[in-house]
Each structure stands twice: as C-alpha cells, then as structure tokens.
Amino acid sequence: MTEYEIKVSKRIRNKIFGGKQVFTINEVQKREYPVGSLVKLVCGNKFVAWATINPKNPKHYIRILSTEKDYDLYSDIVNKLKIAQRYRDKIGYSRHYRWVYSESDFLSGLIVDKFENIIVIQNTNPYFDKNINIIKEAILDVGKNVETIYEKSVGKNREKEWLPPKERILYGSKTRTTIKEGGKKFIVDVKSGQKTGWFLDQRENRSIVKKFVYGKTLDAFSYTGSFGIISSDKADELWFLEKNRSSVEVLIENLKINGIDNAKVLNTNAYLVLKKFSAENRKFDVVILDPPDLLSENYKKGIRSFILVNSMAIDLIKDGYLISFSCSQDLKEDKMFSILRTLIRRKSRRFELISRLHQAFDHKVIFPHKELEYLKGFVLHIW
Amino acid sequence: MTEYEIKVSKRIRNKIFGGKQVFTINEVQKREYPVGSLVKLVCGNKFVAWATINPKNPKHYIRILSTEKDYDLYSDIVNKLKIAQRYRDKIGYSRHYRWVYSESDFLSGLIVDKFENIIVIQNTNPYFDKNINIIKEAILDVGKNVETIYEKSVGKNREKEWLPPKERILYGSKTRTTIKEGGKKFIVDVKSGQKTGWFLDQRENRSIVKKFVYGKTLDAFSYTGSFGIISSDKADELWFLEKNRSSVEVLIENLKINGIDNAKVLNTNAYLVLKKFSAENRKFDVVILDPPDLLSENYKKGIRSFILVNSMAIDLIKDGYLISFSCSQDLKEDKMFSILRTLIRRKSRRFELISRLHQAFDHKVIFPHKELEYLKGFVLHIW
Structure with missing residues (x-):
C-alpha cells in the first residue's frame, strides 16, 4: 500500500485527541491524494492518527479512522461494533436499533441500522466505500443471526462526497421483516x-x-x-x-x-x-x-x-x-x-x-x- | 363583602386575556387593600377579571382568579380541579401526581399533590389562604376516596408573600402512605x-x-x-x-x-x-x-x-x-x-x-x- 502522509498543526492534533473526527480542507495540508485513500496524519515527526481523505469534499476533507498506530480495518470495525452493541444491549434496545451512529461510534460517515435479522448500511465515508466487504465480514462476525446485509448508500450526502449512489444486497436475500x-x-x-x-x-x-x-x-x-x-x-x-x-x-x-x-x-x-x-x-x-x-x-x-x-x-x-x-x-x-x-x-x-x-x-x-x-x-x- | 376595584390599562387587560395571571406592583394601580382581598379589575368601565391582591409582595402584587364576571370560588375551584383531573387521567397518571400546578391549572399560587388517598396542599395565594376551607370542600367533592388533606404551606415562598407558615391536617388523620x-x-x-x-x-x-x-x-x-x-x-x-x-x-x-x-x-x-x-x-x-x-x-x-x-x-x-x-x-x-x-x-x-x-x-x-x-x-x- 502506498503510504500517504499529511502534516497537521498542534492545534489540529489536539482537536483529534479531543475527539474531533472530521476536518475541512482549510484546517489541514492540501493534498490531491485519490478519494478514499488511507492517510497517516503526523505532527512534526510524530504519528497522530489514521484518516481517510476526500479532496472532492472540502467540508469533509479528512475523516479520522483511528488514533491507534497499529491500525487494521477489520479488527477496528469488529471492536467498535462490539462496543456499540454493548451500549445498545445495556439500554435495552434489542431487536431493532441504530447499531452504529457515525462519529458517535467512532466510525465517521457510517450508519448501521438493525431490524431483526436485517442489517442496513448507509455510508458516506469513501474509505469504507472501498472496503465495504471488510465491513460486511465484521458485521457477520459480530452480529447474531444476521440474515441480510443491505447497502443503502444513496441520497444527497453521497452526492456531496462525490460518491455514486449504491443500493444493493451485500449478503443474504431477505429485504423485508x-x-x-x-x-x-x-x-x-x-x-x-x-x-x-x-x-x-x-x-x-x-x-x-x-x-x-x-x-x-x-x-x-x-x-x-x-x-x-x-x-x-x-x-x-x-x-x-x-x-x-x-x-x-x-x-x-x-x-x-x-x-x-x-x-x-x-x-x-x-x-x-x-x-x-x-x-x-x-x-x-x-x-x-x-x-x-x-x-x-x-x-x-x-x-x-x-x-x-x-x-x-x-x-x-x-x-x-x-x-x-x-x-x-x-x-x-x-x-x-x-x-x-x-x-x-x-x-x-x-x-x-x-x-x-x-x-x-x-x-x-x-x-x-x-x-x-x-x-x-x-x-x-x-x- | 366590600367591593374593591383596581383600574388596569388596555395593555394589562390584553395580557390578562392572553393568559398572564401574575402582575407586579409597577404594572397596575397601587392600592393598600388588605392582603388577600378580592378585587375587581376594570379597564375603563368594563369588567376584566377577578383577582386577589397582596400589597406586601410587589412581585406578586396581583394574581388573577378568573375572567368570568360571575365568580364563585367554590364552583370555580371544583371546575378547575375537574379539568386538571381529566388531564392527569388522560395521560395515565392515576395514583400519585401533581393535581394542581399553580398558573398551569389557573389556580395561581396553589399546588395540590396527590399520593394515593392523601392530598397535600401548598399555597402562596393569600386569597386561597383565607378560603382554605372552601378549597378543602372542593377537593373532597371532586377527589375520589380522599382520606386526608394535609396543608404544607411553608418555606421561602410563603415568607415572600408575608404569609405565616401553616402546616396542619385539614381533613382526616393519615399522613403516611x-x-x-x-x-x-x-x-x-x-x-x-x-x-x-x-x-x-x-x-x-x-x-x-x-x-x-x-x-x-x-x-x-x-x-x-x-x-x-x-x-x-x-x-x-x-x-x-x-x-x-x-x-x-x-x-x-x-x-x-x-x-x-x-x-x-x-x-x-x-x-x-x-x-x-x-x-x-x-x-x-x-x-x-x-x-x-x-x-x-x-x-x-x-x-x-x-x-x-x-x-x-x-x-x-x-x-x-x-x-x-x-x-x-x-x-x-x-x-x-x-x-x-x-x-x-x-x-x-x-x-x-x-x-x-x-x-x-x-x-x-x-x-x-x-x-x-x-x-x-x-x-x-x-x-
């Protein structure tokens, strides 16, 4: 994998450590890396975070993926899905609920809703777009009795990211429950x-x-x-x-x-x-x-x-x-x-x-x- | 009954018709009527509302009782208690609830809480203070199976009205449920x-x-x-x-x-x-x-x-x-x-x-x- 790098200021580094997960094109170094590339954010020579870049969307130019140096998408998603699941379990949401709510579950741009055994994904993060199969695998591994995974990445927010609409079954066949x-x-x-x-x-x-x-x-x-x-x-x-x-x-x-x-x-x-x-x-x-x-x-x-x-x-x-x-x-x-x-x-x-x-x-x-x-x-x- | 009268401006009249139930001493004509007197508010020669006056409390100088010309405390309280009861019934509050919440139930200064068969009154309206027995009768007539009416008119809000603290059983004997x-x-x-x-x-x-x-x-x-x-x-x-x-x-x-x-x-x-x-x-x-x-x-x-x-x-x-x-x-x-x-x-x-x-x-x-x-x-x- 080509390793892309972007320098960020101390101010931005602190914002990242403070939990900010989306940055505009004016906040960080401009780079014309391909849409959805994995980029390493550094401050001075020090690692800050893994992020994904979308040079076509100045408002969501950078989305933070993880502040762990040792980043692996599959295990990161599995871990975050489990934490998100634990919270929904605790508050008594069992059979239908929003499993992943974007930045709130540290998966910027990703929505995962659960309706009984049907999982619906709505994504605007170009990196997740490219790795949708890994997300699918993670959902199948963490979720219980998942019958269908349906992707419904459509609408205005997709357009703003310059991502094509995608609506399709990723797994299974049942689309109604x-x-x-x-x-x-x-x-x-x-x-x-x-x-x-x-x-x-x-x-x-x-x-x-x-x-x-x-x-x-x-x-x-x-x-x-x-x-x-x-x-x-x-x-x-x-x-x-x-x-x-x-x-x-x-x-x-x-x-x-x-x-x-x-x-x-x-x-x-x-x-x-x-x-x-x-x-x-x-x-x-x-x-x-x-x-x-x-x-x-x-x-x-x-x-x-x-x-x-x-x-x-x-x-x-x-x-x-x-x-x-x-x-x-x-x-x-x-x-x-x-x-x-x-x-x-x-x-x-x-x-x-x-x-x-x-x-x-x-x-x-x-x-x-x-x-x-x-x-x-x-x-x-x-x- | 001595009939006390206070003139109010058109502005205040409109506020009263708009639902305002409490006026300060600066908003209406100053009168040294006895604390808790029933006063008729008029605008020009026209009747506006019945109110009670407390010249000792400049912030709660006038409290509106009713905009009905034909005012009778007992039937007014009975009517307002019934309306208030109906609302609590509708939202499924059955055995314990705030039955009367002051201005919200058009009984400015009066709180009535219900705990099973015990009713607790907390009052800061000097007119209701003088007529507490009529309120007691109305509660007994509207309430179902009331065993006790307890008055707990104490605390800072009483002091602000220059009313003495009153804590006593008005009806029955049970104070615990x-x-x-x-x-x-x-x-x-x-x-x-x-x-x-x-x-x-x-x-x-x-x-x-x-x-x-x-x-x-x-x-x-x-x-x-x-x-x-x-x-x-x-x-x-x-x-x-x-x-x-x-x-x-x-x-x-x-x-x-x-x-x-x-x-x-x-x-x-x-x-x-x-x-x-x-x-x-x-x-x-x-x-x-x-x-x-x-x-x-x-x-x-x-x-x-x-x-x-x-x-x-x-x-x-x-x-x-x-x-x-x-x-x-x-x-x-x-x-x-x-x-x-x-x-x-x-x-x-x-x-x-x-x-x-x-x-x-x-x-x-x-x-x-x-x-x-x-x-x-x-x-x-x-x-």
Whole structure:
C-alpha cells in the first residue's frame, strides 16, 4: 500500500485527541491524494492518527479512522461494533436499533441500522466505500443471526462526497421483516423504505405521543404510520397523510396486521390536505406533524414551509394537542419553539408546553460533533 | 363583602386575556387593600377579571382568579380541579401526581399533590389562604376516596408573600402512605417529607435513569432514594447520600420494603462525601446528582456550588454515566450544559450527550408563565 502522509498543526492534533473526527480542507495540508485513500496524519515527526481523505469534499476533507498506530480495518470495525452493541444491549434496545451512529461510534460517515435479522448500511465515508466487504465480514462476525446485509448508500450526502449512489444486497436475500414496538407490529421494507426503512430516532417519542392521543387524530407526513398505529388504541378516528406511494402500501399493510380497519389513509401531499382541511374548517383533537428535513436545500424556503405547515396544523385544532417535530439540523430547538409560540400567539390562541422531545438513546451525540443532535419536538396543548 | 376595584390599562387587560395571571406592583394601580382581598379589575368601565391582591409582595402584587364576571370560588375551584383531573387521567397518571400546578391549572399560587388517598396542599395565594376551607370542600367533592388533606404551606415562598407558615391536617388523620412506581414501593410521609413528600417532577426521568444504571452507582442528594431504588435491579453496588435525618429514615424503610439489603446509606452532607471520595480516588460507574435548588438564595454562590458538586462527581467517574439535574429556575438548560461541557473538557476528559431530561407531564408550562419550567437534566457518558 502506498503510504500517504499529511502534516497537521498542534492545534489540529489536539482537536483529534479531543475527539474531533472530521476536518475541512482549510484546517489541514492540501493534498490531491485519490478519494478514499488511507492517510497517516503526523505532527512534526510524530504519528497522530489514521484518516481517510476526500479532496472532492472540502467540508469533509479528512475523516479520522483511528488514533491507534497499529491500525487494521477489520479488527477496528469488529471492536467498535462490539462496543456499540454493548451500549445498545445495556439500554435495552434489542431487536431493532441504530447499531452504529457515525462519529458517535467512532466510525465517521457510517450508519448501521438493525431490524431483526436485517442489517442496513448507509455510508458516506469513501474509505469504507472501498472496503465495504471488510465491513460486511465484521458485521457477520459480530452480529447474531444476521440474515441480510443491505447497502443503502444513496441520497444527497453521497452526492456531496462525490460518491455514486449504491443500493444493493451485500449478503443474504431477505429485504423485508416485521418489528414490534409499543405492542404493535410494523413491516420494515429496507428496499422500498425511506432512509434505512424505519425511523429509529423517534422510538421514545412514539411511546410519549401515545399518552396524548385521543379523539380525532391526524398523523401527517406519516410514512408507514408508526405514530398513529402505536397510538391507535387511544384514538376514535385516525387519519394518515403520506405522499409516497410505496410507503402508503406498507402503511396499509401495517394497519391490516394490527387489525386497524377504521383508519383513513390519504395518499397525497400533506400540504395540500392541510390547506384543504383548514379551508373547510375541519377540526382534529390531535395533530402529529413529523415532516422531512425541510431546511436542507434552502434555509429560508425551508423555514417558510415549516411555518406554513405548522400554521395550518394549529388551525385544525380547536382544543387539543399539536405534536410537532423537526429533524432539520439547522433549525435549533429554541428557534423552533419561538416560531411555534409566535404562530399561536398571532392567531390569538393560547397554549401550554407539555413536553420537549429529542432523538432516541441510540442516536447519542459525541462531543464535539454537536451536529449529530438534530431531532426536536414539542407536545403543545392549544386552545 | 366590600367591593374593591383596581383600574388596569388596555395593555394589562390584553395580557390578562392572553393568559398572564401574575402582575407586579409597577404594572397596575397601587392600592393598600388588605392582603388577600378580592378585587375587581376594570379597564375603563368594563369588567376584566377577578383577582386577589397582596400589597406586601410587589412581585406578586396581583394574581388573577378568573375572567368570568360571575365568580364563585367554590364552583370555580371544583371546575378547575375537574379539568386538571381529566388531564392527569388522560395521560395515565392515576395514583400519585401533581393535581394542581399553580398558573398551569389557573389556580395561581396553589399546588395540590396527590399520593394515593392523601392530598397535600401548598399555597402562596393569600386569597386561597383565607378560603382554605372552601378549597378543602372542593377537593373532597371532586377527589375520589380522599382520606386526608394535609396543608404544607411553608418555606421561602410563603415568607415572600408575608404569609405565616401553616402546616396542619385539614381533613382526616393519615399522613403516611405507600406509592408504587417502576415496580418498587415507596413510603410517602407528608409530615416529615421535603416539599410535599415526594418529587413527582422526576417521574419520567426515574424510568429513563434506570436504563443507564449499572455497576457501582452513587445516588447523591438521594432524599428517600427514588432514583437508586427504581434502578436497584441494575446496580451491583448502590450508594445513597442524604443529609436529612428523617429522609434517611424513610429511605432505609424504602430499602427494606423493596428487599434491598446491600445498599450503603450515608446520612451526611453530599459535598463532604463527594470531596472525600474524590480525594480517595474512588470510582463509580454511575453518579446521579439531583441537588436541591442551589441558586435560589444567591445566584453566584449557587453556581459555584453547582460547579463544585458536578466537578467532584466527574472525578468519581472513570468510564461511565453522569446523570446531573438542576431544579433551579435561574439556571437555564443551555447554561447548565455549557457548565458541564466546560468542566469535562477542562479535565481533558471526553463525553457524549445521551439525553436531555425535563419535568414530568403533570408539571406543564402555560404561556406566558415560562417560569413554571425549571427542571432540567442530562445523561452524559464520560470517559
């Protein structure tokens, strides 16, 4: 193997030892090494860390792999998978969970989700991309009864790294399974599903939201229906809005396998329906709003969409609960709360804050990578 | 009844209609009406609200009672108790909970906690003080199987209102009961207990903290042991620190009725023990820090105490969890997080944020009374 080397300053060395795992092109020596090369970072003549380089992505130019001099990818991954597994075991996450959460598990750029015996990988690290078979082997060696390993390395974050989208089975053949949560069953279809097939980050929130559901409940941006279905015993009328056709198909199956036969499913754009319902002066007791990341493309436009959708949702509630989420990393919790508060007050409505919600315990946030914290939500009683 | 009247501006009238329930002496017309008088607030010649006045407390000079012209204390309390009850029922709080949380339940200054058949009142509203028997009757009429009503109107907030401390049985005779939470039993002694006898605000947090407990766990400022006891199945060694003698007596009983015989209970000042343990280089896997309000008397001194106690706690952890709370209204969540982050970084230690914790769902926060939000906590993995 060609040995590439990059010099780093004492400041950067200290940041690496302090846990920082991603550096921009302005922070370290510029080198035109091939995308995904293994590089040795040195300070003076001293070894600092092994890293991988992506000269095409100035924001994620260097990703730290390990500060151990004696680095071997296979044993490093095995070790990190075991530690990550031990943590999930300890907190009682057993059958489905995010097994690897990027920097938080010292595997920058790598996401590994587990749904029963199906493992889904989502990767943006070009070094892991080149060594995906080693990662596969490590998962098979550490994981128990793994039936399938599915790679779903697609989407905007791949594009930003100049890496081609990759979606394929790496091992096995099963791409669909059933998980259980909150006493309900859910089909996870990793092939047709959004993200890795299921929103693990809302785990605790689903059981909290259930406490507040009653009467006529609207689950907007419902995806395959997790919020509504987990809360279904408490609602008199359950409405789901979902734009994506294949998500709606799974949602309908989920309703069926849970014996819910009185739900209304609208396969349509949530904005249009909210607008229509709003114009028709329809009322709901509970509105659950869990939109996709509205801000990722354009902050200003995203904020406007966020305001619009929440404003319409508030109009649908006479005296009841708005449960509003944002998974946009760029929308801070304080800002989101202030938007909601202002909206409610401008409509001369009153409200109380019942609860602040965050991401699940497997989506832990390592210092200094605070960007790993992104999910926030509020349970508001509005009247 | 003498009819007292106070004029308010349009601005204040709008604030009242917007939900503000407490006004300072600078916001309304000054009047030397007797403490706890019922006053009619008018704007121009128009009725705005019924309120009570306390000319001795410039900060809580006026407390709104009702914006209904036709006001009757008994029926108003009965109505508000029923609404408050309905909410607690809905979220599944059945046998012990905060039944009335001051402004959030439109009973400014009044706290009503329920522990099985024992009701505890803590009041700082001088009008309710004068009419405590009407409140007692309303509680007996709305509550189911109430055996005891205990008034515990004591402490600094009473002093600030220039109201004498009152601690007495208003109805019945039983002052001790057993509640169940998280599969464990706890004695609540409303006579000897701190606050109203049990910290209801940590309800959800106790079940979250349990997920992270393992190995050698220290429950500092443990009061009657709720965090440690609920988590006891997961700890190998359980240490409790509590200064108050009567709390320790109840703690020891709580350990006994839950069959926990290997816990270490130190009836002592937590600061001294943490300092000693720190000096002896003792290590724990989990440290739970739930100190009393350190900032209420003196902000600067309180912050210093907060920093000191958290700093010592961090030193006790080699690789494990710090679960740190603050119930100080003056210490904001961001500030608390920044203190903890700085402490850990200055010690050249590393950490990850696992979870942000808040007060229980019966401690809801009505707009604009954001001061009702006070409890915050963090689960941090430190190594």
